[in-house]
Amino acid sequence: MVDVSVIGCGNMGGALISGFARDGEHRVTAIDADPDALEAIEADSTETTTDLSAAEGSEVVVLAVKPDVVATVLEDLELSSDQTIVTVAAGVSRAFVADRTDATVVRVMPNLAAETGDMAAAVTHEGLSEGVRELLETVGEYAVVDEELMDVSTAVNGSGPAFVFYLIGAMKEAGIEGGLEPEQAETLAAQTFKGAAETVLRDERSVDELIDAVCSPNGTTIEGMEVLWDSDVEGKVIEAVQAAERRSAEIAEEFDDE
Numbered sequence: 001m002v003d004v005s006v007i008g009c010g011n012m013g014g015a016l017i018s019g020f021a022r023d024g025e026h027r028v029t030a031i032d033a034d035p036d037a038l039e040a041i042e043a044d045s046t047e048t049t050t051d052l053s054a055a056e057g058s059e060v061v062v063l064a065v066k067p068d069v070v071a072t073v074l075e076d077l078e079l080s081s082d083q084t085i086v087t088v089a090a091g092v093s094r095a096f097v098a099d100r101t102d103a104t105v106v107r108v109m110p111n112l113a114a115e116t117g118d119m120a121a122a123v124t125h126e127g128l129s130e131g132v133r134e135l136l137e138t139v140g141e142y143a144v145v146d147e148e149l150m151d152v153s154t155a156v157n158g159s160g161p162a163f164v165f166y167l168i169g170a171m172k173e174a175g176i177e178g179g180l181e182p183e184q185a186e187t188l189a190a191q192t193f194k195g196a197a198e199t200v201l202r203d204e205r206s207v208d209e210l211i212d213a214v215c216s217p218n219g220t221t222i223e224g225m226e227v228l229w230d231s232d233v234e235g236k237v238i239e240a241v242q243a244a245e246r247r248s249a250e251i252a253e254e255f256d257d258e
């Protein structure tokens with residue numbers, strides 16, 4: 001059991017709270033300035049409050065506010081050295097947070113799939129406590145990385161869900177154009193992404209070998225793959241990830257200048 005407070009219960013903080021509640025093991029205090037945000041995650045929280053000082057008793061404090069609010073929250077937050085802050089703000093360095101608190105600081109790049117226990121997260125070596133590991137295991141899988149890899153991680157697994165939603169949307173649209181009902185097309189497209197992701201994670205074959213396994217000789221898939229291989233789709237996906245990575249580095253530079 002970990003006693004955890006989450007400050008900022010919007011999209012990301014709310015997803016983490018719902019994920020932490022999944023096994024019913026943890027004590028979760030939800031803290032947000034906005035009572036509507038608290039209402040939305042009340043059922044998954046042990047306690048909800050607008051009072052920042054409620055975090056002072058927690059072993060782990062997740063800071064899930066927008067990057068430009070991090071400094072203001074830290075100014076008003078009195079934590080001790082036996083507590084750990086998990087900072088999830090894109091582009092905000094561990095040092096920026098550590099300079100403003102007595103608590104140990106670990107930086108995590110999470111994603112919205114925390115809500116269903118399927119989160120992919122990157123976490124820094126520094127500050128990674130047993131309590132934080134326990135929480136991350138409750139909501140999915142994580143990789144321990146050097147902090148300099150946080151920009152690319154932010155793009156791949158932090159922003160990544162949006163890129164995948166976009167691709168699911170395209171597959172759904174094709175299904176609708178072919179005559180499926182929108183609801184059917186969404187289920188078939190989304191479940192196909194889920195199944196394919198599970199296969200990549202569990203199967204020892206490479207991505208190229210798996211593509212091969214779907215392409216029956218003279219069959220249907222190879223016709224679609226030829227279209228993709230002849231196009232610039234792979235390049236565009238890489239460009240999208242790189243654009244997000246660049247923006248993360250840019251935000252980090254803005255914080256370095258403060």
Ligand SMILES: NC(=O)C1=CN([C@@H]2O[C@H](COP(=O)(O)OP(=O)(O)OC[C@H]3O[C@@H](n4cnc5c(N)ncnc54)[C@H](OP(=O)(O)O)[C@@H]3O)[C@@H](O)[C@H]2O)C=CC1
Pocket residue numbers: 007008009010011012013031032033034037064065066067069072073088089090109110111112158159
């Ligand atoms: N969204 C995502 O998929 C991901 C987000 N992140 C990071 O998570 C952080 C939060 O992002 P996201 O959840 O999208 O943002 P949201 O705006 O959805 O959530 C932030 C929440 O914090 C509240 N808040 C603002 N100021 C305070 C304060 N002083 N004290 C307590 N609560 C406050 C906001 O209230 P109000 O709306 O009233 O301002 C809002 O409810 C960001 O730093 C982002 O980089 C990381 C990975 C993925």
Ligand SMILES: O=C(O)[C@@H]1CCC=N1
Pocket residue numbers: 090154158159
């Ligand atoms: O778009 C953003 O800035 C945040 C960080 C990663 C995902 N969402």
